Amino acid sequence: MADEALSAGAVARRLGVAVTTLRTWHQRYGLGPSEHVPGHHRRYTPADLARLDIMRRLTAEGVAPAEAARWARQAPAVLPPGRLGLNRRATAVRDGGGTTIPVGRAGPVARGVARAAMRLDSVAIGAAVAHALGADGVVPTWDGLLRPVLAGIGERHAATGGLIEVEHLVSRCVSEAFATVARAHPVAGPARILLACADEEQHTLPLEALGAALAEAGVGYRMLGARVPVAALVEAINRTGPAAVVLWSHTRVTADPDQLTAVLAAPRRPLLVLAAGPGWRADTLPAGVVRPVNLAEAVSLAVAVRDSLDQSTAG
Amino acid sequence: MADEALSAGAVARRLGVAVTTLRTWHQRYGLGPSEHVPGHHRRYTPADLARLDIMRRLTAEGVAPAEAARWARQAPAVLPPGRLGLNRRATAVRDGGGTTIPVGRAGPVARGVARAAMRLDSVAIGAAVAHALGADGVVPTWDGLLRPVLAGIGERHAATGGLIEVEHLVSRCVSEAFATVARAHPVAGPARILLACADEEQHTLPLEALGAALAEAGVGYRMLGARVPVAALVEAINRTGPAAVVLWSHTRVTADPDQLTAVLAAPRRPLLVLAAGPGWRADTLPAGVVRPVNLAEAVSLAVAVRDSLDQSTAG
DNA sequence: GATTCGACGCAGCAATCGACGCAACTCGTA
DNA sequence: TACGAGTTGCGTCGATTGCTGCGTCGAATC
Numbered sequence: 001m002a003d004e005a006l007s008a009g010a011v012a013r014r015l016g017v018a019v020t021t022l023r024t025w026h027q028r029y030g031l032g033p034s035e036h037v038p039g040h041h042r043r044y045t046p047a048d049l050a051r052l053d054i055m056r057r058l059t060a061e062g063v064a065p066a067e068a069a070r071w072a073r074q075a076p077a078v079l080p081p082g083r084l085g086l087n088r089r090a091t092a093v094r095d096g097g098g099t100t101i102p103v104g105r106a107g108p109v110a111r112g113v114a115r116a117a118m119r120l121d122s123v124a125i126g127a128a129v130a131h132a133l134g135a136d137g138v139v140p141t142w143d144g145l146l147r148p149v150l151a152g153i154g155e156r157h158a159a160t161g162g163l164i165e166v167e168h169l170v171s172r173c174v175s176e177a178f179a180t181v182a183r184a185h186p187v188a189g190p191a192r193i194l195l196a197c198a199d200e201e202q203h204t205l206p207l208e209a210l211g212a213a214l215a216e217a218g219v220g221y222r223m224l225g226a227r228v229p230v231a232a233l234v235e236a237i238n239r240t241g242p243a244a245v246v247l248w249s250h251t252r253v254t255a256d257p258d259q260l261t262a263v264l265a266a267p268r269r270p271l272l273v274l275a276a277g278p279g280w281r282a283d284t285l286p287a288g289v290v291r292p293v294n295l296a297e298a299v300s301l302a303v304a305v306r307d308s309l310d311q312s313t314a315g
Numbered sequence: 316m317a318d319e320a321l322s323a324g325a326v327a328r329r330l331g332v333a334v335t336t337l338r339t340w341h342q343r344y345g346l347g348p349s350e351h352v353p354g355h356h357r358r359y360t361p362a363d364l365a366r367l368d369i370m371r372r373l374t375a376e377g378v379a380p381a382e383a384a385r386w387a388r389q390a391p392a393v394l395p396p397g398r399l400g401l402n403r404r405a406t407a408v409r410d411g412g413g414t415t416i417p418v419g420r421a422g423p424v425a426r427g428v429a430r431a432a433m434r435l436d437s438v439a440i441g442a443a444v445a446h447a448l449g450a451d452g453v454v455p456t457w458d459g460l461l462r463p464v465l466a467g468i469g470e471r472h473a474a475t476g477g478l479i480e481v482e483h484l485v486s487r488c489v490s491e492a493f494a495t496v497a498r499a500h501p502v503a504g505p506a507r508i509l510l511a512c513a514d515e516e517q518h519t520l521p522l523e524a525l526g527a528a529l530a531e532a533g534v535g536y537r538m539l540g541a542r543v544p545v546a547a548l549v550e551a552i553n554r555t556g557p558a559a560v561v562l563w564s565h566t567r568v569t570a571d572p573d574q575l576t577a578v579l580a581a582p583r584r585p586l587l588v589l590a591a592g593p594g595w596r597a598d599t600l601p602a603g604v605v606r607p608v609n610l611a612e613a614v615s616l617a618v619a620v621r622d623s624l625d626q627s628t629a630g
Numbered sequence: 631g632a633t634t635c636g637a638c639g640c641a642g643c644a645a646t647c648g649a650c651g652c653a654a655c656t657c658g659t660a
Numbered sequence: 661t662a663c664g665a666g667t668t669g670c671g672t673c674g675a676t677t678g679c680t681g682c683g684t685c686g687a688a689t690c
Contacts, residue, residue, distance in 0.1 A: 168540030
């Protein structure tokens, strides 16, 4: 029970900064004990300590102190990437065979989309996807409907070599649906999140899903699209100074960690760098890069960044 | 006191222009912070930001920067995002260069799109393109606006090697706009036209333009998308029995005439086979293949096929 | 008596300042 | 068709500004 309240000296020693700095942070950035009577000693609760720890970590990573403080002040400890378990088990429904796409137990809607895809019926695909997006939202639709269908097509394609036209057709329809969602949710503020594919990477759909989810959540973003060379990515970062950068890599060959290193070494280093997609290997990622396991996790991280204002130096 | 005043860098990042440009605008057009002591840092108030936003919006609409600045300077600081005057050039103002995309004499709207593209401002691009599509229709917009801009980007990309991210961004925006057009014109009848890229061909945009134009004309079509192998194309033809097939090839390497031969040899041979795109060479095309020189020609051919078909079945 | 408080000052460094120049685009003219 | 004039965005350079961490000092707190 000794963690009730820490004195300023104890906190300073624990964080590795001077006591005076702690006072400065309190005065300049409002980053102090939540309950403090002027003139009396500061007593830091564990929550205050967590805030200060975020501040310390961000400044250690090169984020400008004022910005780091803003981030730390309004962060309800979002940095630990918690597991958002959502393995929803569906009831085992048997469905007929024929020339279809394996969708596993993704439900009847997925099966319907798969059949429409085999018919090359883009109207039906678009209608079904749009309806699902409107009814369930982007993230559930992606996880529960689109990813299973696309995975099924991919599986089939890998096994038989055919079905390429089906894959393209579904991709286009899904892409259109995402674009419609994004257009239906215009975002007022400036775009603080940059979405880009890794170099040579041409799978844009997951990034578009993320974009649609962000638009749904009211977060502005900039989408660079497929095959972004490192130089172009760094230039875009310098030009627009995003708070977060999401780099998507679908396969291992496009997941060159040097791209992430280049992003981290940019003059205007983003607050948050996300390495998304199955291509990245966790053990080769440079320090300071977060690897979301989920669309949902990527969205929540990006939403958390939204509230951080820019103004790198002006206080 | 946090968001009262923005630094120059923060404003530049928010607008998507370089910091030096901001200073230039201040010096040349008097478009700077209302209270600024020479030698001291510039602090932009929300009102100043609103002025700059007017400047940004006007330039994105194609207004010459000097004129846009004049407009923004004497704006009552509170101009909601209403539609301002359209692309009418009042006085003969010379329009300069800078780091832009050459659009030739394609008009102020093209220049506005080019400027917005350089700023990676997808919202402005999408709005301008959507407005042009709605006002002028697909074919004129493609020939008069989109193709010049895209050609300018391509030229510049070929010359300098950069600008890839701009190219992707514009492509995506245009693609979304086409999709929106297609969705706004639902076609009742069956899809009799099949649109496909040649094998290994990945430029989809011209095909999407054709699709949007067909939708606008009330002609149903099926879009297969990029990189369609010959086998997949033939199978799709057999499965759906289209009256016309459009095969797009952008570069010469993807324009293998054997693909056209295979289409002509399909069990359900289409009434009309179009070899579209600059990749095809007229002297190597098999007999029975038509080569449209234009988007307009492709559209009119497709419309003709539809009409003749309707006559034969319904008459 | 040890520690912390608020206030103040100082040195290092990143961002910005003003000035200047360059390259590129458009347009009028020869 | 070629070329010069007018515009425009932005990179560069040396100087300046202002943010940042921390030390110091007299008074107050524990």
